[in-house]
Amino acid sequence: VFPPELRFASVKLFYRIFHCFSSYCYFDITEIDGVNTNELYNAVQLYLSSSVSITGNRLSLTRAVNSSGFTFGLANNDSIVDTFNGVNVLWEHVVTQRQAQTFSWRPLPDEKRGFTLRIKKKDKSFILNSYLDYIMERASDIRRNNQDRLLYTNSRGGSLDSRGHPWESVPFKHPSTFDTLAMDPHKKKEIMEDLLDFANGQSFYHKTGRAWKRGYLLYGPPGTGKSSMIAAMANFLGYDIYDLELTEVHNNSELRKLLMKTSSKSIIVIEDIDCSINLTGRKNNNGSVSVSASRSYYDSEIRAGGGCGEEGGNNITLSGLLNFTDGLWSCCGSERIFVFTTNHIEKLDPALLRSGRMDMHIFMSYCSFPALKILLKNYLGCEACELEESILKQLEEVVDVARMTPADISEVLIKNRRKKEKAVEELLETLKLRAEMNEKSGVLRGKNVVEEEEEEEEQEKRALDSESPKQESEIEDNCKEEEEEEEEKIK
Numbered sequence: 001v002f003p004p005e006l007r008f009a010s011v012k013l014f015y016r017i018f019h020c021f022s023s024y025c026y027f028d029i030t031e032i033d034g035v036n037t038n039e040l041y042n043a044v045q046l047y048l049s050s051s052v053s054i055t056g057n058r059l060s061l062t063r064a065v066n067s068s069g070f071t072f073g074l075a076n077n078d079s080i081v082d083t084f085n086g087v088n089v090l091w092e093h094v095v096t097q098r099q100a101q102t103f104s105w106r107p108l109p110d111e112k113r114g115f116t117l118r119i120k121k122k123d124k125s126f127i128l129n130s131y132l133d134y135i136m137e138r139a140s141d142i143r144r145n146n147q148d149r150l151l152y153t154n155s156r157g158g159s160l161d162s163r164g165h166p167w168e169s170v171p172f173k174h175p176s177t178f179d180t181l182a183m184d185p186h187k188k189k190e191i192m193e194d195l196l197d198f199a200n201g202q203s204f205y206h207k208t209g210r211a212w213k214r215g216y217l218l219y220g221p222p223g224t225g226k227s228s229m230i231a232a233m234a235n236f237l238g239y240d241i242y243d244l245e246l247t248e249v250h251n252n253s254e255l256r257k258l259l260m261k262t263s264s265k266s267i268i269v270i271e272d273i274d275c276s277i278n279l280t281g282r283k284n285n286n287g288s289v290s291v292s293a294s295r296s297y298y299d300s301e302i303r304a305g306g307g308c309g310e311e312g313g314n315n316i317t318l319s320g321l322l323n324f325t326d327g328l329w330s331c332c333g334s335e336r337i338f339v340f341t342t343n344h345i346e347k348l349d350p351a352l353l354r355s356g357r358m359d360m361h362i363f364m365s366y367c368s369f370p371a372l373k374i375l376l377k378n379y380l381g382c383e384a385c386e387l388e389e390s391i392l393k394q395l396e397e398v399v400d401v402a403r404m405t406p407a408d409i410s411e412v413l414i415k416n417r418r419k420k421e422k423a424v425e426e427l428l429e430t431l432k433l434r435a436e437m438n439e440k441s442g443v444l445r446g447k448n449v450v451e452e453e454e455e456e457e458e459q460e461k462r463a464l465d466s467e468s469p470k471q472e473s474e475i476e477d478n479c480k481e482e483e484e485e486e487e488e489k490i491k
């Protein structure tokens with residue numbers, strides 16, 4: 001009887017009047033917002049899964065890819081009351097059939113899903129300000145607890161995936177933990193406490209006006225557990241790992257984009273920082289110019305200066321990298337840990353080692369006796385007290401002089417892991433042999449191992465505190481010399 005326009009107008013009027021008298025307001029959170037996935041929808045779903053699992057009679061159950069846990073959900077068109085700081089709200093899960101699709105860039109699901117949040121009008125500002133933030137936070141906690149860690153890599157070079165992400169991820173299942181990590185227990189405890197302080201330190205970082213991030217530099221010979229330590233850190237804190245391949249990054253702005261696409265609660269790793277990019281090598285130890293290093297330094301200068309960056313060329317500069325870890329951009333997320341590893345700390349540019357850059361420098365050294373005990377326990381399942389007193393004593397005497405890495409030792413142990421006695425025997429033999437060799441070579445060069453170690457430490461220290469402006473200008477001078485020399489060679 002009524003024309004459709006009039007019918008529509010009267011329905012609208014009816015709703016207006018109804019809303020004026022109603023003390024509630026409603027918010028729709030749809031699964032797909034235009035063409036984008038609505039992050040809030042997923043967050044609400046996860047958040048409700050934790051409370052719904054206790055109260056609901058009919059629930060939906062899902063298990064995501066890469067996930068080791070199940071997620072409960074509100075069944076279709078079901079509702080639940082949630083309480084936040086004494087305020088009650090009602091959540092309803094609304095599922096309707098989508099109308100036949102017209103043209104769309106992306107195929108949309110047949111069902112249109114969404115949550116409707118009903119709150120009292122008087123609670124509106126309170127709820128909108130803090131409740132939704134709280135939900136996002138809780139959801140990401142739940143996601144992290146349910147899901148296996150992820151390991152991201154930028155090995156694709158600068159190309160993006162279909163969702164515009166520069167990182168590729170795989171489930172991260174490295175079994176290394178602080179329990180299995182063989183190193184001095186005091187040092188280990190110190191690192192674990194430092195990590196915990198960091199993870200629980202939101203208010204501290206906020207109060208002191210510092211960005212919520214921390215840097216660790218792991219250095220030491222190959223096979224001493226630097227990579228294992230990173231895995232242990234990730235497993236300990238439940239963080240994802242971003243393994244940054246610097247050689248795949250072409251310039252500073254690409255580096256910044258990569259950083260912007262990392263999430264909070266993650267460890268950003270640059271392994272072998274001395275090799276992956278020519279930030280160093282401007283000067284080698286004794287001050288003379290190292291040709292291979294200076295050539296690539298020179299080359300990269302030309303590329304940067306001439307603006308003719310070839311495909312695959314690498315134009316990252318030290319200042320770009322420092323901006324990445326230190327500058328304003330480094331704060332575009334929070335709760336992030338940067339870890340750099342190197343086998344040659346003395347090759348690093350002093351600018352990277354300056355205080356405040358890397359908060360903690362951790363030396364991963366050759367296997368010590370306390371570390372050896374951990375390895376024996378891990379590989380043979382035997383506590384030190386189960387071994388003969390005399391054997392233990394011999395092991396203790398010889399292990400430091402042998403200077404074997406935990407990787408070397410675990411190889412010996414793994415070979416005989418079924419026969420404990422034989423494993424320990426062989427280990428002792430190998431250690432003795434190595435110790436003897438070290439002592440001999442030390443004698444031949446007129447030094448003993450301890451002296452050598454001291455020298456090594458001194459070198460490290462030199463690298464650590466070479467910060468004075470004089471030294472910096474020295475480096476610059478050297479660079480110029482280097483360039484001149486190169487130019488001559490090229491001519």
Ligand SMILES: Nc1ncnc2c1ncn2[C@@H]1O[C@H](COP(=O)(O)OP(=O)(O)OP(=O)(O)O)[C@@H](O)[C@H]1O
Pocket residue numbers: 180181182183220221222223224225226227228229343364405406407408410
């Ligand atoms: N401290 C350690 N505790 C337990 N296992 C270790 C330790 N160090 C090395 N290993 C064993 O040796 C293997 C190699 O160690 P890892 O890759 O961590 O060494 P790295 O210091 O990162 O070496 P590189 O400098 O060559 O990268 C690991 O798979 C691990 O099993």
Ligand SMILES: [Mg+2]
Pocket residue numbers: 226227228271341
């Ligand atoms: Mg490694």
